[in-house]
Amino acid sequence: MRAVTVRPGRQDAVEVRDVPDPAPGAGELLVEGVAAGVCGTDLDIVAGDYGWAPPGRDRLVLGHESLGRVRHAPDGSGFAPGDLVAGVVRHPDPEPCGACAHGQPDMCRNGRYTERGIKERDGFAAELWCVEPSCAVRLDPCLARGGVLIEPGSVVAKAWEQVERVGARAWFEPRRVLVTGAGPIGLLAALFSVRRGLVTHVLDRVTDGPKPALVRDLGAEYHTGDIADVLAAVRPDVVIEATGAGPLVLGVLTGTDAYGIVCLTGVAPAGRDLTVDAGAVGRDLVLGNRAVVGSVNGNVRHFRQAADTLAAADQDWLERVITRRVPLDRAADAYAAARSGADVKVVIDLDPSAS
Amino acid sequence: MRAVTVRPGRQDAVEVRDVPDPAPGAGELLVEGVAAGVCGTDLDIVAGDYGWAPPGRDRLVLGHESLGRVRHAPDGSGFAPGDLVAGVVRHPDPEPCGACAHGQPDMCRNGRYTERGIKERDGFAAELWCVEPSCAVRLDPCLARGGVLIEPGSVVAKAWEQVERVGARAWFEPRRVLVTGAGPIGLLAALFSVRRGLVTHVLDRVTDGPKPALVRDLGAEYHTGDIADVLAAVRPDVVIEATGAGPLVLGVLTGTDAYGIVCLTGVAPAGRDLTVDAGAVGRDLVLGNRAVVGSVNGNVRHFRQAADTLAAADQDWLERVITRRVPLDRAADAYAAARSGADVKVVIDLDPSAS
Known part of the structure; x- marks a missing residue:
């Protein structure tokens, strides 16, 4: 073979x-x-x-x-x-x-x-x-072509599980979600978000190509521009960061709504220094009871969750x-x-x- | 009056x-x-x-x-x-x-x-x-003098609750804890840690005064020096950050053991820029399934937990x-x-x- x-x-x-x-x-x-x-x-x-x-x-x-x-x-x-x-x-x-x-x-x-x-x-x-x-x-047999997305779907299923379990540490009824990055992980994260009934926003850099329509056809809102501006406009309860890019990883550490939960899923190369007011970041995380959780990979349960969600899409x-x-x-x-x-x-x- | x-x-x-x-x-x-x-x-x-x-x-x-x-x-x-x-x-x-x-x-x-x-x-x-x-x-009547520490104890009780609930999102049996800062919050965090049976380390700047003995008399280890070195030596499963100082807030974002949980409790003034490799921080959080949670204040349940723990101390x-x-x-x-x-x-x- x-x-x-x-x-x-x-x-x-x-x-x-x-x-x-x-x-x-x-x-x-x-x-x-x-x-x-x-x-x-x-x-x-x-x-x-x-x-x-x-x-x-x-x-x-x-x-x-x-x-x-x-x-x-x-x-x-x-x-x-x-x-x-x-x-x-x-x-x-x-x-x-x-x-x-x-x-x-x-x-x-x-x-x-x-x-x-x-x-x-x-x-x-x-x-x-x-x-x-x-x-x-x-x-499901309906996934004869789209089923190749199950693995990225499992990564997203795990990320959402992390968000929900971290959120469950106290009262948690999220409404607004921001996904950063409209690649496959970001798009699937938005799909999972919309299917949960959440108001969903997606930030990416590009204005052309298929991404804007893919986001809008989910019923989500597509954004380009500065992360701080988008955070201020959306005030998300949940952020799924799907790029790994340093400025976005840093950017989403502050600016969620109180008790905001950020799930980092993206990995980008190390080696580019940025400046940050760490005191301000720490203050924002503490006073807002905010959480950041990294998530990688998925186990068989997450593959099954992805199979269910993608079959229903x-x-x-x-x-x-x-x-x-x-x-x-x-x-x-x-x-x-x-x-x-x-x-x-x-x-x-x-x-x-x-x- | x-x-x-x-x-x-x-x-x-x-x-x-x-x-x-x-x-x-x-x-x-x-x-x-x-x-x-x-x-x-x-x-x-x-x-x-x-x-x-x-x-x-x-x-x-x-x-x-x-x-x-x-x-x-x-x-x-x-x-x-x-x-x-x-x-x-x-x-x-x-x-x-x-x-x-x-x-x-x-x-x-x-x-x-x-x-x-x-x-x-x-x-x-x-x-x-x-x-x-x-x-x-x-x-408890035994707290006729030490009971004034119940409020900082409630902050610590909440912080530990956050750690345990965030940890419970998957398999979690922590063993090693690092507390940064040996002020009242840090010392009480170490007390709560030791009472959970965890191997406890405390990092502070000072080498004199009452802090080293207060830490050692809990059965915990007292450290001074660079946060990165201490993290590398301890490889903690849990960090309770109790200073809010920018270099420590940034420092503890990487260097825990896999699935490490960092709870930020300290607040310091904003306004001092530091340099960070955000790509490396994001990569470490993602690939290690690490979590960072900010925690402030405590509700009546945390006051009760603190009252129990301090009465037993x-x-x-x-x-x-x-x-x-x-x-x-x-x-x-x-x-x-x-x-x-x-x-x-x-x-x-x-x-x-x-x-």
């Missing part, structure tokens, strides 16, 4: 290679790849800045945003041939730490977790892959978030397109019948 | 004045003042930078850290003459907002709350005061936190001493028999 591979730690090119078909372990599902999404973590791996091959190998199969169709499922697995599935990314560390032992590898304490397509486990950008039933989530809207589909044999083009920044979500089509 | 008064918004001196005895409203307790603590908020009021007199008046009775003894209690109030009591500081806003309506004025959303000795309500630095039974907390240790006691007729000296920074906690003795 063919798979998208890279040598982590090196800057050489992505290669679509013929590799041996994977052999399902006891109890595992054998899955035909339908599509794999491309995100910033993939670009970091392709650039040689991140990623680890499985032990004893120099090549990693890329892809942690998955969509596949079950070819073979063992009896009693709870899955059947033809089921549409997505695979969980992060697996528990071997120790395991307390979080991993409690089914929360997304909260792993010791950093020794493994991740499909990222850290010591082959990913899903392949014509065939295997997965343990406990790490697979069945998707407008499938045409989900498809519009995917602005480019590249066939497997031109996979390198997918990473180049994603790097250019002009797209919202780039996806590699793995199923030859779809091309 | 005599009371410590000030004209909020002016820099003129604190005055101990003869004022009319307060008349208890229906159902209220009449309380003889035993002691009133002095804290940074009092100094801000005395400096003319904060504080509001009751409507229609220009003078405010100071004092939000209270200790008193019930002189008269209505039948059915749940209190009896001779009971040692402390009064809650913040009262709900008149609207009320959702938080105030749910008994959480400490989480008030609209800022229209009132506060005894701070905002539109006379305080407790008086020979007599009145209080509604619902805003009074009975203290070593009373000699509590008394050592109070490094200066000033009689009522020299109250102005108490504020001057507190401003000098050489003391840990300065208290005004209101009961002439104690002087």
Whole structure:
């Protein structure tokens, strides 16, 4: 079978290679790849800045945003041939730490977790892959195309769970939400927000392209401009920060409404110093009982929440978030397109019948 | 009766004045003042930078850290003459907002709350005061001297509640705690930490005076030096920041262990710019699932928690936190001493028999 591979730690090119078909372990599902999404973590791996091959190998199969169709499922697995599935990314560390032992590898304490397509486990950008039933989530058949967004959806589901659980430390009935960044995470965060009945605002830099209409078609308001001005106008109870950009990370630390909760989900390169009045930031957080919570990854429960929310969404809207589909044999083009920044979500089509 | 008064918004001196005895409203307790603590908020009021007199008046009775003894209690109030009591500081806003309506004025959303000795309500630095039974907390008789620390204890009880509720959003079994600042809030935060069985570290600047021994006598470790070095050595699961100082507020945003929780409780003046790599801070918060929560004030439940914890503490240790006691007729000296920074906690003795 063919798979998208890279040598982590090196800057050489992505290669679509013929590799041996994977052999399902006891109890595992054998899955035909339908599509794999491309995100910033993939670009970091392709650039040689991140990623680890499985032990004893120099090549990693890329892809942690998955969509596949079950070819073979063992009896009693709870899955059947033809089921549409997505695979969980992060697996528990071997120790395991307390979080991993409690089914929360997304909260792993010791950093020794493994991740499909990222850290010591082959990913899903392949014509065939295997997965343990406990790490697979069945998707509604309506998600035959948009279902490749389940993984970013799981990140958003976890972020919203963090907001709600941090909010539940006292009385909490949020009304206004600001999402910073209208990439896939930001757009899905806005979708989850709107579906909760919250008044939703999205801030991004661009005035053209598909983002403004994608936001407005959710029933949310699209903003460009300065973060401080937008915060002052919206006074959000909740901020989902989805860019990682320093000025936005700093900007959203102040300016929410009292008891505001900021969830940081974005990661950007370190190394750019900004100035901040830390006394003022601290004062604002303390006197307003405000909270900031970082959130990364998602466990199988968050994948299930994402599967439910995306199945209930407008499938045409989900498809519009995917602005480019590249066939497997031109996979390198997918990473180049994603790097250019002009797209919202780039996806590699793995199923030859779809091309 | 005599009371410590000030004209909020002016820099003129604190005055101990003869004022009319307060008349208890229906159902209220009449309380003889035993002691009133002095804290940074009092100094801000005395400096003319904060504080509001009751409507229609220009003078405010100071004092939000209270200790008193019930002189008269209505039948059915749940209190009896001779009971040692402390009064809650913040009262709900008149609207009320959702938080105030749910008994959480400490989480008030609209800022229209009132506060005894701070905002539109006379305080407790008086020979007599009145209080509604619902805003009074009975203290164990062993707290006849240390009980004046109940209000800062309530701030700490709330801070710990925030940590535990934010921690409970996923698996959480903290072991190591760092408290920054060994003032009254920091010392009480360390007391609460030790009583939870946690390995407790305290960072402060000073190497002399009573702080090092107060920390060590709790069974905690005392540190001086750079925050980054201390964080690297301790790798705390929880940080209670009790200074508000910009470099510490910024410093503790990174460097906790994975899933670390930082509770900010300190407030310092704004206006001093520092340099920060916001991208690195955001990355650390996101990839480590870290959380930062600001916490101010405490509601009656937190006062009760503080009353329980302080009653179970070593009373000699509590008394050592109070490094200066000033009689009522020299109250102005108490504020001057507190401003000098050489003391840990300065208290005004209101009961002439104690002087």
